[in-house]
Amino acid sequence: MKKPIRVAVTGAAGNIGYALVFRLASGEVFGPDQPVHLNLIEIPPALPALDGVEMELDDCAFSTLAGVTKVDSDHLEDGFADCNWVLCVGSIPRGKGMERGDLIRVNGPIFTNTGKAIQAASADDVRIVVVGNPCNTNCLIAMNNAPDIPRDRWYAMTMLDQNRAKTQLAQKSGQGVSAVKRMAIWGNHSATQFPDFSTATINGKPAPEVIGDDAWFKDEFIPVVQKRGAAVIQARGASSAASAANAALDTVKAANSKTADGDFFSAAVCSDGSYGVDEGLIFGYPLISDGTTWKIEQGIEHDEFAQQKIEATLNELREERDTVKDLLA
Numbered sequence: 001m002k003k004p005i006r007v008a009v010t011g012a013a014g015n016i017g018y019a020l021v022f023r024l025a026s027g028e029v030f031g032p033d034q035p036v037h038l039n040l041i042e043i044p045p046a047l048p049a050l051d052g053v054e055m056e057l058d059d060c061a062f063s064t065l066a067g068v069t070k071v072d073s074d075h076l077e078d079g080f081a082d083c084n085w086v087l088c089v090g091s092i093p094r095g096k097g098m099e100r101g102d103l104i105r106v107n108g109p110i111f112t113n114t115g116k117a118i119q120a121a122s123a124d125d126v127r128i129v130v131v132g133n134p135c136n137t138n139c140l141i142a143m144n145n146a147p148d149i150p151r152d153r154w155y156a157m158t159m160l161d162q163n164r165a166k167t168q169l170a171q172k173s174g175q176g177v178s179a180v181k182r183m184a185i186w187g188n189h190s191a192t193q194f195p196d197f198s199t200a201t202i203n204g205k206p207a208p209e210v211i212g213d214d215a216w217f218k219d220e221f222i223p224v225v226q227k228r229g230a231a232v233i234q235a236r237g238a239s240s241a242a243s244a245a246n247a248a249l250d251t252v253k254a255a256n257s258k259t260a261d262g263d264f265f266s267a268a269v270c271s272d273g274s275y276g277v278d279e280g281l282i283f284g285y286p287l288i289s290d291g292t293t294w295k296i297e298q299g300i301e302h303d304e305f306a307q308q309k310i311e312a313t314l315n316e317l318r319e320e321r322d323t324v325k326d327l328l329a
C-alpha cells in the first residue's frame with residue numbers, strides 16, 4: 001500500500017470542516033489509489049461533535065481513508081505531526097459589533113501557535129492553505145512564526161472569489177463555466193479584493209470583448225464578487241460553507257498539479273515584490289504551478305482603474321500587517 005498523505009484540518013467539526021473532510025477522504029483530491037490519513041483538530045468544546053464526524057467518516061467506508069486522528073487544539077504539534085498538508089479553517093468568527101481590526105487581534109494568537117507548531121512537527125514537504133479569516137493576515141502571522149518553512153509553501157484562499165467571479169462571467173455571457181479562464185483575484189480576501197476582468201477569457205477571447213459592457217464590469221461584476229459572501233449570509237443565515245470547502249479543495253488541487261498552458265489560478269502567497277506589492281505580504285495573485293511550487297504570472301498591464309483597485313487592497317493589507325506587527329516574530 002502507498003504511504004498515506006497526511007492532511008491536518010483545523011476547525012474540522014465546523015461548517016466548512018464538515019463540507020471538507022468527506023471529500024478529502026473520498027479520493028477526490030489526491031486520487032483513487034492514494035490513501036489519506038486525516039488529522040482533525042478542534043477546540044475542546046467541539047470534540048464531542050468531532051467524534052460524530054469521525055463516526056460518519058467510518059460509516060462512509062471510503063477505501064482511500066487510511067485513518068483518522070482527532071486532536072485537541074491545545075496540542076497542536078500532535079495535530080500537525082508529519083502532515084503533508086495543513087488546512088487552517090478553524091478561527092473565531094466575527095461577532096456582533098466587532099470591527100475587522102478586533103477580529104484580527106482575536107485570531108492572531110491562534111496563528112502564532114499554528115505557525116510554531118507546523119514548523120516543529122509537520123513533514124518536510126508541508127504545504128499550508130489558510131481559510132480562516134482574515135485569511136491573508138492569519139497566513140502572514142503563521143508564516144512569520146515558522147521561519148524555517150520555505151515561503152512558497154503558504155497559501156491564503158482567494159479561490160472562492162475566483163470561482164464566484166468565473167460563474168458571474170459565465171452567466172453573463174451565456175457560456176459554461178469551463179469556458180472561463182485566467183480569472184485573477186488581486187490582494188486581500190475581503191471587500192477590497194480586485195477581481196480583474198481584464199485578463200479573463202471566455203472561450204479564449206478577452207472577456208471585456210465578449211461581454212462588451214464596461215459599465216457592467218465596473219458597477220455590477222466587481223461589487224457582486226466582492227460582496228458575495230455577505231449576500232450568502234443574508235440569504236442562508238450562515239456564511240458560505242460548501243462553496244468555501246470546495247474552493248479549499250480546488251486550491252490544493254491547483255497547487256498540487258501543473259497549471260494548464262495559458263491559464264492561471266488565484267491564491268494569496270508571499271509577495272516577492274511583483275506588481276509593486278511589499279515583499280513578504282500575503283497578497284492575492286494569479287499563479288502558475290508546476291505541481292510543487294508556483295510562479296506569479298508576470299507581464300500583466302494594469303490601467304489606471306485597475307491600479308487604483310490594487311492600491312486600495314494593498315493599503316488594507318498594509319494596515320492589517322501593522323495591526324499585528326508584534327505577532328510577526
Ligand code: NAI
Pocket residue numbers: 010011012013014015016017041042043046073089090091092093110130131132133134135157158160161189239240241244
Ligand atoms: P464555524 O464557526 O462553523 O467553524 C469553525 C470551527 O473552528 C469551529 O468548529 C470551532 O470550534 C473551530 N475553532 C475555533 N478556534 C479554533 C482553534 N484555535 N483551533 C481549532 N479549531 C478552532 O465556521 P466556518 O463556517 O467553518 O468558517 C471557518 C472560517 O473560514 C471562518 O473564519 C470564516 O470566516 C472563514 N471563511 C473563509 C473563506 C475564504 O474564502 N477564505 C470563505 C468562507 C469562510
